[in-house]
Amino acid sequence: MDFNDKAVVITGGAGGIGKVTAKAFADKGANIVLVDMNEEALASTKEELKLGDDRILTVKADVTNEEDVARYVADTKDKFSSLDVLFNNAGFEGPFVTVKESDYKAFQKVMEVNVYGVFLGMKHALKVMEEQGSGSIINTISNAGFIGSAGMAPYIASKHAVVGLTKTAALEHAQTGVRINGVAPAAIDTQMLGNIEKNMSPDNIENVRKQIQASVPMKRYGLPVEVAQVVLFLASDEASFVTGATYPVDGGSLAT
Numbered sequence: 001m002d003f004n005d006k007a008v009v010i011t012g013g014a015g016g017i018g019k020v021t022a023k024a025f026a027d028k029g030a031n032i033v034l035v036d037m038n039e040e041a042l043a044s045t046k047e048e049l050k051l052g053d054d055r056i057l058t059v060k061a062d063v064t065n066e067e068d069v070a071r072y073v074a075d076t077k078d079k080f081s082s083l084d085v086l087f088n089n090a091g092f093e094g095p096f097v098t099v100k101e102s103d104y105k106a107f108q109k110v111m112e113v114n115v116y117g118v119f120l121g122m123k124h125a126l127k128v129m130e131e132q133g134s135g136s137i138i139n140t141i142s143n144a145g146f147i148g149s150a151g152m153a154p155y156i157a158s159k160h161a162v163v164g165l166t167k168t169a170a171l172e173h174a175q176t177g178v179r180i181n182g183v184a185p186a187a188i189d190t191q192m193l194g195n196i197e198k199n200m201s202p203d204n205i206e207n208v209r210k211q212i213q214a215s216v217p218m219k220r221y222g223l224p225v226e227v228a229q230v231v232l233f234l235a236s237d238e239a240s241f242v243t244g245a246t247y248p249v250d251g252g253s254l255a256t
Helices: 016-027 039-049 066-080 104-132 153-172 191-200 205-215 224-235
Strands: 007-011 031-036 056-060 085-088 135-140 178-185 246-249
Touching: 007 016, 007 066, 007 104, 016 031, 016 039, 016 085, 016 224, 031 039, 031 066, 039 056, 056 066, 066 104, 085 104, 085 224, 104 135, 104 153, 104 178, 135 153, 135 224, 153 178, 178 224, 224 246
Parallel strands: 007 031, 007 085, 031 056, 085 135, 135 178, 178 246
Antiparallel strands: none
């Protein structure tokens, strides 16, 4: 689990799982590239990580904009001479509505962030990784990529799509030295889960929390650091024979 001098790009890097994962990589010696839309949050996260300017780069970018994606990949290579790990972590939960109630533009926004953002990140990072003959990509999928959930049609559809993208890209690059895997967090105590709680029942959030926790076999919410450790494993040489896989981090939920 040694990432000395490795360049690690994390989209959605300024909050929740992204921020905690950045710290975990940094503690293992990695150079960090934080990509996020929120410039203030980027600056705050950079300050929290306490890394010298030679080890960190922040890039304000929209993962759904191909020019922005190409820029954060190019900036990474320019500063660190390689792109060793891409954690495609930026995501958006979208509205809590049924299929028949879904607004097309709202559905489209979820797909753009969760699917196109992952696709574009892989597209541009893979060119660099294939050229250097090594690299690891980890896509945040969620257990929503494997189940249905009434009222979350856009999110569920988007995460199912990322499962297919992850498997396909992994097969396309299985002999190039590049590995592509997914991590499937669920019931992780983050702002996104808080948003889902509000969407489910804005007037009774505490009751929603209890219901969700009760549905998890381990009877608790997970922590972002518990996701980060799985991401580090998948990015490391310890997982050298792992590609095209998705690892659940969900307290046993997918086992039920």
